[in-house]
Amino acid sequence: MASELTTxxxxxxxxxxxxxxxxLESGSVRSQGQRAYLxxxxxxxxxxxxxxxxPIREALxxxxxxxxxxxxxxxxxxxxxxxxxxxxxxxxxxxxxxGYAARLAAHRAGAADRTLMRALIAELEKxxxxxxxxxxxxxxxxxxxxxxxxxxAFLQSMLEESFNLSLRIWFLGLDRGIRLKEAIKEHRRLLxxxxxxDAEEAxxxxxQHVTGFEQAIRKVL
Numbered sequence: 001m002a003s004e005l006t007t008x009x010x011x012x013x014x015x016x017x018x019x020x021x022x023x024l025e026s027g028s029v030r031s032q033g034q035r036a037y038l039x040x041x042x043x044x045x046x047x048x049x050x051x052x053x054x055p056i057r058e059a060l061x062x063x064x065x066x067x068x069x070x071x072x073x074x075x076x077x078x079x080x081x082x083x084x085x086x087x088x089x090x091x092x093x094x095x096x097x098x099g100y101a102a103r104l105a106a107h108r109a110g111a112a113d114r115t116l117m118r119a120l121i122a123e124l125e126k127x128x129x130x131x132x133x134x135x136x137x138x139x140x141x142x143x144x145x146x147x148x149x150x151x152x153a154f155l156q157s158m159l160e161e162s163f164n165l166s167l168r169i170w171f172l173g174l175d176r177g178i179r180l181k182e183a184i185k186e187h188r189r190l191l192x193x194x195x196x197x198d199a200e201e202a203x204x205x206x207x208q209h210v211t212g213f214e215q216a217i218r219k220v221l
Contacts, residue, residue, distance in 0.1 A: 037062050041164065068164065084218065087169055091214040094162050095207050098143075101159055102190060102206035105149035106199035113149040117191045120145065124188050135180050140167070142187050146206075149194065169217055179216040183209065 037059035063069045070080050109117070120142055127134055143163055147156045186209040193202035 041068060068168075086165075087214055087217060090162060090165055090169075091210060094166060095210045097155070097159055097162060098146075098210050099203045099207040101146055101150050101155060102194065102202040103199045104152065104155070105146045106194045106197050106202040108151045109149040109194055109197075113145070114195045116145055117149075117195050121188060121191050121195075124184055124191075127184070129181055129184065132180060135184070136170070139183060139187065142191065146190070146194065166213070170213065179212060182212060182216075186212070 040059050041063055060069060060071075064071060068080060070078055072078060105113070120138070123138055127138060129135070140163075144160075147159045147163075150156060150159075186205055190202060190205045190209065193199075193205060
């Protein structure tokens with residue numbers, strides 16, 4: 001397998017500050033392979049791939065399974081392209097999975113989940129709407145808190161994979177300020193619905209959030 005990872009026909013972000021999609025703490029990863037996977041995955045999502053040589057086969061195999069990279073015999077390993085057809089098909093999957101996850105979370109969220117969601121609501125109320133990096137980090141934490149509250153590891157895995165693919169597309173339009181104010185309002189409604197155990201409202205808001213994302217991206221790509 002080639003050791004060089006490159007992007008193909010995708011614009012790279014030029015934001016002044018780096019945007020990390022996860023926080024790697026020393027005790028949060030089980031192995032060096034896991035750490036490599038997380039680091040490479042997040043660089044792909046942020047469209048900031050420029051890793052040079054990497055011998056970490058385990059990480060790249062996992063990324064290929066998640067459709068983030070592809071292996072081309074005798075040429076190397078490349079970041080998968082993004083196009084509007086992918087966006088539409090991804091939305092078809094996400095609107096069902098994310099809507100169902102929101103409904104399950106409203107039914108299954110425990111006291112600890114609801115406490116964390118109330119804390120996220122408080123952060124939404126205080127966040128600077130011009131801080132796009134902060135908003136994106138908070139968006140990811142909210143989605144993943146909803147996933148956790150479903151108490152379904154299989155569903156969480158599918159949600160994580162489709163969400164990471166969506167993040168790649170979202171970052172293409174990030175510097176154009178797409179739909180961030182609307183997303184804040186939707187997140188607030190979503191968390192309020194889950195905390196109050198309103199499953200129908202939670203699902204409806206999440207579906208609106210996912211479809212609104214596709215519509216906004218189509219306007220700028």
